[in-house]
Amino acid sequence: MSVLNEVSFRLSRRPRSVPRARAALHAVLGDWGAGEEALQTAELVLSELLTNALCVRVPSDRQVGVRIAHSMADGLLRLEVSDAGEGRPEIRSPGPDDMDGRGLLIVDALTHRWGVSPRLGGIGKTIWAELKAPDLRAGAEVAEMAAVTVRVGQSVRVWGEWRTVRSVRAERYATGGLAVVLGLDEGPPLRVPAAEPLAVRGCGVSSPRSSGEDTPD
Known part of the structure; x- marks a missing residue:
């Protein structure tokens, strides 16, 4: 993917990292000129990806990686969350009384496409999702x-x-x-x-x- 602009950072494996990631995403997309609807959708998708990653069993000292990137060539906003856990997440079919298991259903419904790739430079995996965002512009670094x-x-x-x-x-x-x-x-x-x-x-x-x-x- 030809990158227009991108931001990468790592967070500790704690529940507070979800609102921190959302705040960082909001700041980045605001700088790139995203509208309110695009902001809300992207924040929800990133929250679901990160929440799933925080539930994976990994060594206690491992962090979670987040990458936000936009491609000028195809007009896609790409959100990535990397963790050191094994396995491959799959869409589930939770019952009406189940309290969890809906994260990837939400991601699948809101994104252009999503998938799982090996984690670059380390153990684990990267879950990525792409949203159509043709109107984003290059912002300050x-x-x-x-x-x-x-x-x-x-x-x-x-x-x-x-x-x-x-x-x-x-x-x-x-x-x-x-x-x-x-x-x-x-x-x-x-x-x-x-x-x-x-x-x-x-x-x-x-x-x-x-x-x-x-x-x-």
Whole structure:
């Protein structure tokens, strides 16, 4: 697939990673000019793929990889979730009283196509789904980065908007953990844990192919 733009990042195997991935996807697609319907569909698909990956049995230290890419050639938005688990997920036929088993049914209904491929460069697999998105445009280079790596002059996605970073300082929480305080061009300072992943763009931001990973607490 000829890539127009892409973002890749890794997340810890925790339930909180699902809303984090959705927030990152929302920031990326917003930057690429996606409409509200496309945003909602893509977020639902990514949520189902990631939720399935978090249920797979893998070694405890393994993370989940996420890749978001858009092809100018075929107008497709591709969402990938990689895990270190074995097996191949299949569509199930849950009964009316079953509480789970509908994730891939949703993915199949909402996407142009989907499938499973061997995980590149490691054990496990990658579940991918493609949605028709011919109207997306090339946006500024965006990466998912730990807050501690953000620099003055870059922009971060907060409160649904892009804000330019005017100052960066580190401080300790009362519990001993490290926090980063970002002074922004508008609004109050942003105080977050040092390892908190943020959507960042501008001023030589790292290539989305090798963007930062979620660091376990």
